[in-house]
Amino acid sequence: MIIGVPKEIKNNENRVALTPAGAKELVKRGHEVYVQTSAGEGSGFLDDEYQEAGAKILPNIEATYEIAEMIMKVKEPIESEYKLIKKDQLVFTYFHFASGEALTHAMIDSGSICLAYETVEKSDKSLPLLVPMSEVAGRMSIQEGAKYLEKPMGGRGILLGGVPGVRPAKVLILGGGVVGTNAAKMAAGMGADVTIMDISVPRLRYLDDIMPANVNTFMSNEYNIRELLSSHDLIIGAVLIPGAKAPNLITREMLKEMRPGTVVVDVAVDQGGCIETCKPTTHENPTYVIEDVLHYCVANMPGAVPYTSTLALTNVTLPYAIQLANKGWKKACQENKELELGLNVVHGKVCYKGVSEAFDLDYTDVSEILA
8 A cells, every 4th residue: 555644734733643663564564655755853753764664755745645545644634635635545644523514524525535543442432542642632731731820821820739838739620531530640740639520430430549649539510510610720621522522511601710810721622622712722822811711722732742742643553554554444444343433434425423413414324335
């Protein structure tokens, strides 16, 4: 198979979909890998390293899309890329369709095969291609939250861990999944007073068992969330419904219950956000203020630590990419249920319910497509 790796062009997105080591694994199995020049530089990987691994370097993004049977990316295609995607081309990346209606329609019109990292799912309901980036984003949410709690950054002027004789900051985490768990670990390690909320009692029981003493668990519902908003300094949105839009757990009206300078970090922004006033921001302009509450809603947080993120991403995507390249997308998805669940849009048909429900689009069962 011919695999193309374009350079990411989303604002301050420095990750790349494949490391030189990953390229070598594909090449030694008889596949051709084409990498757009300087695609890996932001992550610390030079063109020479890809060439030494057996990949070929192409001069621009157009040439990369034109030659490839499978495109491997990190972030969803943006508008300037829509016209480059060809009929029958496999695009393997994070799509987050449920938060992007224009993207969804563009991919339907393209006739391509859209296999989304974020909906590849194991039998235990875990999301293997989302986990490493969720780990990165969860940990980063606390780093960024701690920074923006500083007075010069617009926050309340609170040190996350406090000092002897002064109480630490209070951190509220909405969602006890991978993002929330990693955020809680980081916040607890820095000495904050942490509360993590979830709708699953078994999950809360597990978290209560593994977390240190400065992490408390609390059932998530509107009443309980409202009760805590006025007393917490940093709020992390960490809710995920795979392939679907995140629910709004904090409304605009609820912001009025927070103290001026409270910081909210909505990691769920890729899926529409779990805070009503959330809108995607960039690393270049990461924050804005509504009702005296500072919002940090960067849609590609792991892009700020691209070396770590790229290595972590290739570790998990490569085994699936090898299957797709060795067998072709259709046979690979027929033989691997995890990959089958990654199919979102195929040949103009929406085959993932969360996407069809988000925009009231016709739904086609994936089994019909694979038959």
